[in-house]
Amino acid sequence: MLFNSLNFAIFLPIVFLLYWFATKKDLRLQNILLLISSYFFYACWDWRFLFLLIFSTLLDYFTGIKMSDAKNQNIKKFWFWLSICINLGFLGVFKYYNFFVESFANALDNIGVNVNPWTLKVILPVGISFYTFHGLSYVIDIYKDRIKAEKNFIDYSVFVSFFPLLVAGPIERATHLLPQIQKKRTFDYTKAVDGLRQILWGLFKKVVIADQCAVYANQIFNNSADYSGSTLVLGAIFFTFQIYGDFSGYSDIALGTARLFGIELLRNFAFPYFSRDIAEFWRRWHISLSTWFRDYLYIPLGGSKGGTWMKVRNTFIIFIVSGFWHGANWTFIVWGLLNALYIMPSIIFNTNRNNLEIVAKGKNLPNIKDLFSIGITFGLTVFAWIFFRAENLSHAVQYISQIFSGTLLSVPSVRPKTLIIMLLIFMLIEWFGRENQYAISNLCIKWYRPFRWTIYCIIIFFIFYFSGEEQQFIYFQF
Amino acid sequence: MKKFIYSVIVFSLLIATIYTIISLIVKPESMATNDYMAAIIDKHNRIDQLNSPKIIFAGGSNLAFGLNSEEIEDELSVPVVNLGLHAGLGLNFILNELKSIIKSGDVVFLSIEYFLDSDGTYKLKKETSNNYKEAQKYYTFDLRNEILINIDETRNNIKSYKKTKKIASNSKPEIEIYSRKAFNKHGDVIAHCEKTPPKELNDRGIFTYRYWSGIDELNDFYSYAKSKNVEVFFIYPNLPITEFKKNQEVISKLSIDLANNLKIEILNRPSDFVFPDSLFFDTVYHLNGKGRELRTKKLIELIKKSTNVQQALEKKADSLPK
Numbered sequence: 001m002l003f004n005s006l007n008f009a010i011f012l013p014i015v016f017l018l019y020w021f022a023t024k025k026d027l028r029l030q031n032i033l034l035l036i037s038s039y040f041f042y043a044c045w046d047w048r049f050l051f052l053l054i055f056s057t058l059l060d061y062f063t064g065i066k067m068s069d070a071k072n073q074n075i076k077k078f079w080f081w082l083s084i085c086i087n088l089g090f091l092g093v094f095k096y097y098n099f100f101v102e103s104f105a106n107a108l109d110n111i112g113v114n115v116n117p118w119t120l121k122v123i124l125p126v127g128i129s130f131y132t133f134h135g136l137s138y139v140i141d142i143y144k145d146r147i148k149a150e151k152n153f154i155d156y157s158v159f160v161s162f163f164p165l166l167v168a169g170p171i172e173r174a175t176h177l178l179p180q181i182q183k184k185r186t187f188d189y190t191k192a193v194d195g196l197r198q199i200l201w202g203l204f205k206k207v208v209i210a211d212q213c214a215v216y217a218n219q220i221f222n223n224s225a226d227y228s229g230s231t232l233v234l235g236a237i238f239f240t241f242q243i244y245g246d247f248s249g250y251s252d253i254a255l256g257t258a259r260l261f262g263i264e265l266l267r268n269f270a271f272p273y274f275s276r277d278i279a280e281f282w283r284r285w286h287i288s289l290s291t292w293f294r295d296y297l298y299i300p301l302g303g304s305k306g307g308t309w310m311k312v313r314n315t316f317i318i319f320i321v322s323g324f325w326h327g328a329n330w331t332f333i334v335w336g337l338l339n340a341l342y343i344m345p346s347i348i349f350n351t352n353r354n355n356l357e358i359v360a361k362g363k364n365l366p367n368i369k370d371l372f373s374i375g376i377t378f379g380l381t382v383f384a385w386i387f388f389r390a391e392n393l394s395h396a397v398q399y400i401s402q403i404f405s406g407t408l409l410s411v412p413s414v415r416p417k418t419l420i421i422m423l424l425i426f427m428l429i430e431w432f433g434r435e436n437q438y439a440i441s442n443l444c445i446k447w448y449r450p451f452r453w454t455i456y457c458i459i460i461f462f463i464f465y466f467s468g469e470e471q472q473f474i475y476f477q478f
Numbered sequence: 479m480k481k482f483i484y485s486v487i488v489f490s491l492l493i494a495t496i497y498t499i500i501s502l503i504v505k506p507e508s509m510a511t512n513d514y515m516a517a518i519i520d521k522h523n524r525i526d527q528l529n530s531p532k533i534i535f536a537g538g539s540n541l542a543f544g545l546n547s548e549e550i551e552d553e554l555s556v557p558v559v560n561l562g563l564h565a566g567l568g569l570n571f572i573l574n575e576l577k578s579i580i581k582s583g584d585v586v587f588l589s590i591e592y593f594l595d596s597d598g599t600y601k602l603k604k605e606t607s608n609n610y611k612e613a614q615k616y617y618t619f620d621l622r623n624e625i626l627i628n629i630d631e632t633r634n635n636i637k638s639y640k641k642t643k644k645i646a647s648n649s650k651p652e653i654e655i656y657s658r659k660a661f662n663k664h665g666d667v668i669a670h671c672e673k674t675p676p677k678e679l680n681d682r683g684i685f686t687y688r689y690w691s692g693i694d695e696l697n698d699f700y701s702y703a704k705s706k707n708v709e710v711f712f713i714y715p716n717l718p719i720t721e722f723k724k725n726q727e728v729i730s731k732l733s734i735d736l737a738n739n740l741k742i743e744i745l746n747r748p749s750d751f752v753f754p755d756s757l758f759f760d761t762v763y764h765l766n767g768k769g770r771e772l773r774t775k776k777l778i779e780l781i782k783k784s785t786n787v788q789q790a791l792e793k794k795a796d797s798l799p800k
Contacts, residue, residue, distance in 0.1 A: 006626060020479060187479045196486075453489065460493060465633060 001044040002472065003253045004206055011041065016260055020187055027184050031154050034261070038163040042127070045167075049125040052090065057160045059086055060135040061153055067142045068149035080143040084136065091132050094124055099328030127167035129325060133292060134160050138174045140296055147174050155181050162263070164254040168247070168473055170268040170288035177265070185262030194441060195259030197456075201440045202252025204459050207467045209426055210245030210474075212419050213238040220414060221389055224399045228407035231414050232399060233382075239389045240382045241423055244273065246474045247286070252438055266291075271434045273381070273427075274359050276373035278342040279352035281381060289325070293318045311347050316340045326388070331396060335387040342380050358435055497632070504635040515602065516609040516658040517542075517563060521665045522579070524559050531583035532557045533791075536576050538565025538591045539667075540715040544765035546774040547664035553778050556585070556791060560665035565591040565763070567606065567616075568598020569692045573699045574616040582707040585790050588742065589713040591763055592729065593690050601627055655760075670759050671767030680761040682721060685728040693739050700741045709790040712742045713780070716751040716773055721762050745780050745787070 001007045015037045023029035043050045063083035070076035101117040108115050138159070141147045150156040158181050165172060220227055220235025227235070251268035258265045272284035282290050301314045316337075323336020346352040359374065360366040366374065383400075390396035433439030440459075444452045511519075525534075533556050535541050541562025551558040561575065569590060580586060600623040607613035654660065660669035696712070703710045714733075722729065729748045736744060757769030765773055781787050 006622060187482070189479075189482050192482050193485070453492065456489070457493065457496060464497075464629070465636065468630075468633070 001041050003250065003257075004203060004467070007044065011037075012257065012260075019261055027182075028154065030185070031158050031181060034158050034162060035154055038158070038161040038166055041163040042161065042166055045126045046123075052125055052128070053131060053161060056087065056090065056131060056135055057157050059083060060139055060160070061150070061156045064139055064142050064149035064156075065151065067139070076143065080139060083139045087132050087135055087139075091128060094128055096324075096328045130169045130171055131160055131166065133171045133289075137171070137292060137296060141174055147178075150174070150178060152182075162258070164257040165265055168250050168254070169286075170251060170254065170266040171292050172266060172288070173292075177263070180263050187262065191259050191262070195256040197440060198252045198256030198259065198438050200256075200456060200459055200463075201438055202249040202254075202256060203463050205245040205249030205252065205426075206473070207463045208245075208422065210242045210249055211468075212422070212466055213242035213245065216414055216416055216419065217242050217389070221391075221399070224395070224402060227402070228410045228413060229403040229405055230408055230410050231412040232403045233408070234412045234414060236382050236386050236389075236399075236403075238419075240273075240378075240385050241426075243385065243388070243474060244269075250473045255438075267437065271358075271430055271439075273378055274374055274431065274434055275377050276355045276359060276370055277346055277351075277377055278339065278380065279346045280355040281377055282339070282343065283356075289322065293322055297321060308348060312344065315343060315347050319343070330393050331387045331390050334393060334396070335384055338384045338387060342384070361435065364432075500636065501628075501632040504632065504639045506635065511609060512658045513605070513609070514656040514658065514660070515564065515606040517661045517665070518606055518610045518613060520658065520661060520663070521559060521561055521563070522610065522612065524663060524665065525579050528557045528559065530581040531585065532559060534559050534561055534576070534580065534584055534586045535589065535665075536561045536572055536586060537589035537715065538562060538567070538572070538594065538763065539761075540565070540591055540763040540765075541589050542661070542665070542667045543670065543759060543763070544716050544770050544773050545666050545777070546770055547666050548662070549771075549774050550778060550781075551664070554781065554791060558664055562589070562665070563606075564602060565594055566599045566602040568596055568603070569594045569695055570596045571598055571603055571606075571613075571616045573695060575613070576699065577702055578612070578615060580703060580706055580708045583793075584708045585787070586703065586708060586710045587713055587745075588696065588710065589715050590692065590696075591715050592717075592725075592732065593685060593688075594692055596691060596695060601630075666770075670764070671770065673759075675759045675766055679718065679755065679758055682762055685725045685732075687728040687731045689735055690732060693735060697739070697741045709787075710742050711784075711787060712736070712740060712744045713777070714744070714746050714748045714751055715763060716753060716765055716769070717748075718755040718758050718762055719752050720755055722749070722752040743784075743786055745784055750776060750780070 001011060015033070018033055019030055023033050039050055039053075042053060060083055063079045066079040067076045070079065098119045101119055105115050105117045138147075138150075138156075142149050150159070155178065159172070159174060159178050162172075162177070162181075217235055217239040220231060221239065224232060224235070248269035255265050255267070266288045268286060268288050270284040270287065272281050275281035275284055298314050298318045301317060302310050303314060304311045319336040319340035320333055321336070323332040323334070323339075326332040326335075343352065346354070355373075359370050386399055387393075387396045390399055429443070430439045433441065433443060436442050444455050447455075525532075533550070533554065535545060535547065535558070539562060541560055542564075545560050545562070547558040547560045561572075572590070576586060598617075600617075600620060603613070603617045604624070604627050607617075655667065655670045655673065657669075660667045662668045700710050717725075733748055751773055753765065753769050753772065757765055757772065759766040759769075781791075
């Protein structure tokens with residue numbers, strides 16, 4: 001079930017009404033309802049993979065309890081590694097097995113050894129990377145004695161499977177989400193209205209920005225050999241907005257939906273394209289994943305404590321792993337590597353925490369220095385996205401060499417004026433809303449209701465006008 | 479909570495009102511009655527005018543594009559109606575349509591596209607029933623699809639609002655192939671016969687073998703037809719040679735299933751209506767003018783060769799007014 005589908009538009013109000021009317025008085029019933037709804041939501045894709053989700057949930061639930069009850073460290077360690085190995089084993093088999101086998105076969109082929117490896121003919125279970133990381137954070141936190149194991153199976157299952165975050169995050173932490181699931185929720189009008197507004201903005205980003213950019217980005221990337229350098233640059237920019245609109249739009253819908261149920265999820269995006277350096281970009285892009293890698297990989301590896309060399313090594317590791325997390329393709333690894341290279345100067349010269357504040361806070365316009373920094377960071381990001389979007393490494397290399405083939409300054413042959421104007425307006429709205437949780441959270445909030453509703457109607461009209469076939473979210477494949 | 483529900487309801491009503499107003503404004507002044515699916519009106523008009531016995535050809539567009547019904551009528555001296563319109567309507571729609579029109583003494587020839595899906599495309603069925611209200615009885619109403627189609631139509635009407643006005647003043651008199659006017663009175667598409675075909679054939683593909691559930695539906699229809707004293711025969715559709723070769727193994731498995739399980743008499747082998755690619759027009763099921771003539775000739779031979787068809791026709795001929 002897609003967030004941008006008629007099915008979801010029917011599903012959400014039904015669950016909402018049952019949640020606040022039929023099960024309101026009993027927290028246990030409310031959580032059971034959330035769990036059943038979440039499993040139904042997931043089963044709409046492929047019910048067979050529901051068993052995998054339930055197995056993963058059961059595994060972490062029981063190993064969590066076993067770790068908590070363990071009388072000595074060795075037993076605790078045993079259950080911890082059992083959970084880690086099985087979780088990563090599933091991820092490895094479904095997501096990376098074919099990649100490793102094919103890469104190995106290709107390597108052998110290069111030295112003249114011909115092998116015909118057995119590959120898996122199965123689709124990637126939706127959301128496996130997300131719910132596996134939920135589970136991993138939970139067992140790691142128990143192992144490190146940060147939290148106690150959750151004894152209530154329903155509560156734990158809701159933590160793993162809560163439908164707004166189930167298929168593409170945000171990647172939650174037990175310390176943040178579980179207490180909210182255990183606590184009685186009360187309906188808050190302001191939060192619910194804010195949730196609806198965030199859903200609206202998320203849909204706008206997905207349908208109007210991402211899906212429209214996708215049309216041109218796909219056209220240009222799929223026929224890159226036929227286009228001039230300038231058109232290819234435009235194609236990369238369209239993809240830059242596509243992936244932002246798609247993923248941050250999804251996150252907005254997830255956060256807004258959760259808020260309707262009185263639950264606050266972790267923020268995932270904070271206007272990343274207004275970042276002044278790559279370190280700031282990574283504090284603002286897919287925040288729940290970046291912080292996950294920081295807390296569960298970077299810091300355990302030694303973080304910044306062991307001097308510059310340690311920082312450099314650890315930074316490379318988390319960016320490569322982060323790239324690999326996105327998918328079993330060398331393009332993602334190079335994308336991660338490229339970002340690691342981008343961030344290196346600030347790691348080496350210890351300037352990675354220079355831009356912690358929101359750019360031009362309290363002002364309408366940035367100063368020249370900030371504007372220049374934003375432009376450079378944006379350009380580097382666009383360049384890196386080429387690897388992310390390309391079919392394979394040779395496609396990425398061909399795309400980039402074509403950009404610098406001498407036609408970079410020519411007039412692009414693909415110039416969708418309406419889309420370019422829409423992108424400019426979109427960026428303006430994002431700019432003026434950058435101090436909020438999401439761009440329109442405070443937009444015309446104090447206006448007289450009819451004017452405010454007129455703005456919402458205009459946004460809905462745009463969503464209606466540009467919607468068509470239900471389009472998948474890019475991050476579902478991860 | 480009450481305030482929230484109240485606000486959501488009021489806002490939803492506001493949106494619904496705006497939507498209704500916009501959809502009324504952008505709705506084309508008159509519904510197009512010249513589109514391809516509107517040919518169903520003329521086909522049914524002909525059926526209403528003819529007394530039984532008559533020959534009815536039913537199936538998808540392989541029949542619409544690939545039959546010369548007039549020639550068959552002349553050869554067999556029985557009135558012919560070609561109901562073939564679009565495979566996208568689905569087998570269920572096609573059979574329900576047949577059930578609503580067959581009368582005692584009729585002879586039905588079914589030429590169904592390979593592995594034709596039972597349900598078809600809702601949008602096509604809706605489009606057909608927009609043109610011909612009776613067609614609503616041939617499929618099941620589906621609210622979800624109705625809503626999606628309505629939204630889609632309104633969106634398209636908004637997008638083409640200005641364009642439609644421009645086109646209306648510059649409309650071309652030429653008959654389009656995918657229009658109601660492309661058909662003759664027997665229900666055959668003839669507008670393509672003299673036209674130059676596109677370079678590539680559409681709908682090429684590879685069949686996947688499975689037991690075709692259409693066999694059971696056809697058997698159900700056969701029982702119904704028998705109870706109405708209607709004779710039914712099955713004919714394999716036409717296919718370009720390249721497509722046939724590619725799918726030969728699957729088609730042969732299907733033909734075994736049909737031979738073993740279909741209660742309806744099969745008049746030909748799949749290979750009988752396999753023609754060179756050059757005899758096709760724009761898709762793998764649409765014959766061009768030459769191909770259409772060739773298939774018609776072969777079909778007449780098959781019909782004349784089949785004792786059972788001959789007997790059925792003779793029985794019917796006896797009941798024709800002299």
